[in-house]
Amino acid sequence: MVKLIHTLADHGDDVNCCAFSISLLATCSLDKTIRLYSLSDFTELPHSPLKFHTYAVHCCCFSPSGHILASCSTDGTTVLWNTQNGQTLAVMEQPSGSPVRVCQFSPDSTCVASGAADGTVVLWNAQSYKLYRCGSVKDGSLGACAFSPNGNLLVTGSSCGDLTVWDDKMRCLHSEKAHDLGITCCNFSSQPVSDGEQGLQFFRLASCGQDCQIKIWVVSFTHVLARSTEDQLKQFTEDWSEEDVSTWLCAQGLKDLVGIFKINNIDGKELLNLTKESLADDLKIESLGLRSKLLRKIEELRTKVKSLSSGIPDEFICPITRELMTDPVIASDGYSYEREAMENWISKKKRTSPMTNLILPSVVLTPNRTLKMAINRWLETHQK
Numbered sequence: 001m002v003k004l005i006h007t008l009a010d011h012g013d014d015v016n017c018c019a020f021s022i023s024l025l026a027t028c029s030l031d032k033t034i035r036l037y038s039l040s041d042f043t044e045l046p047h048s049p050l051k052f053h054t055y056a057v058h059c060c061c062f063s064p065s066g067h068i069l070a071s072c073s074t075d076g077t078t079v080l081w082n083t084q085n086g087q088t089l090a091v092m093e094q095p096s097g098s099p100v101r102v103c104q105f106s107p108d109s110t111c112v113a114s115g116a117a118d119g120t121v122v123l124w125n126a127q128s129y130k131l132y133r134c135g136s137v138k139d140g141s142l143g144a145c146a147f148s149p150n151g152n153l154l155v156t157g158s159s160c161g162d163l164t165v166w167d168d169k170m171r172c173l174h175s176e177k178a179h180d181l182g183i184t185c186c187n188f189s190s191q192p193v194s195d196g197e198q199g200l201q202f203f204r205l206a207s208c209g210q211d212c213q214i215k216i217w218v219v220s221f222t223h224v225l226a227r228s229t230e231d232q233l234k235q236f237t238e239d240w241s242e243e244d245v246s247t248w249l250c251a252q253g254l255k256d257l258v259g260i261f262k263i264n265n266i267d268g269k270e271l272l273n274l275t276k277e278s279l280a281d282d283l284k285i286e287s288l289g290l291r292s293k294l295l296r297k298i299e300e301l302r303t304k305v306k307s308l309s310s311g312i313p314d315e316f317i318c319p320i321t322r323e324l325m326t327d328p329v330i331a332s333d334g335y336s337y338e339r340e341a342m343e344n345w346i347s348k349k350k351r352t353s354p355m356t357n358l359i360l361p362s363v364v365l366t367p368n369r370t371l372k373m374a375i376n377r378w379l380e381t382h383q384k
Helices: 230-236 242-251 255-263 268-272 276-281 288-309 339-349 369-383
Strands: 015-020 024-029 033-038 057-062 068-073 077-082 088-093 100-105 111-116 120-125 131-136 142-147 153-158 162-167 172-177 183-188 201-209 214-220 328-330 336-338
Touching: 024 057, 033 057, 033 068, 068 100, 077 100, 077 111, 100 142, 111 142, 120 142, 120 153, 153 183, 153 201, 162 183, 172 242, 242 255, 242 268, 255 288, 268 288, 276 288, 328 339, 328 369, 336 339
Parallel strands: 015 057, 057 100, 142 183
Antiparallel strands: 015 024, 024 033, 057 068, 068 077, 077 088, 100 111, 111 120, 120 131, 142 153, 153 162, 162 172, 183 201, 201 214, 328 336
């Protein structure tokens, strides 16, 4: 049975979004306002409407507790509100100033994600209200985003139909053309699905688009998240099946090589042992560009295996090279890097931060002597 119980008509223009908390309903509109209603009788709260945005409000969402509301607008801001009194808690400006189309709280309320028309996506610290990480899709504007139930992954959907999976440090784990036209919404199922054999957990992800299609995806956290123990690491790479290798090739933009790898029965262990000679002589990959790209990707996997299996603390690893730092320096983005790697990055990447993708305020690199001492102490202990 479906029965209409109430109609609200307080907005003066198109209503773009609505969201529920345990006790409230929030709505936002092209009229630049957000309105709050009590679910007990659908009366508007005394401090509603909420006014700050200078242009249309595209999206609003409650924190899991319902105490904070986030809204985002064409004016390039994401605003956090106290739902109990309507006071503005924070105004977070998209670094590029681009119109913000979508916002979403992480399941533990520690972060807020905001996606903009220029393709940038920002993770904000919901306690300090400061930018935590920033990423960007290649094409199109962002119109959809969703956190995984455990908060380790963020998925974004673009107007070009691309679905992108990010980890909690805004590193792109996977991206593919999911819909012929723009993605309008995406969301995770809250209930995991077990494979019934190894006890691995998967989550369903749904995406829908302007191509009149809804697609259901299965996301395996065990295959996209780095492990902290050696046994988990082996399952991550060395124990990959031939099908896992095929999936990895597609994720790296090397789909054309899937057939060759299947014919030669390349699994995870074989993948890590491939060389320049074996790619040319055994696998008969003629394109020098393809061989070079594949070797770079394999070397990244080897580095990850080496660093994780040796138990090197993550803070000792350079974010650029993913290797143990010997001469750590602090850049103006606040992160530490290997000096040579960061100097090369600055010269080639036009002063952008490897961690946030934002323009570096300064190219000055300061020696991180404290970190270097800590690394040396760890090395002495590790070698013993």
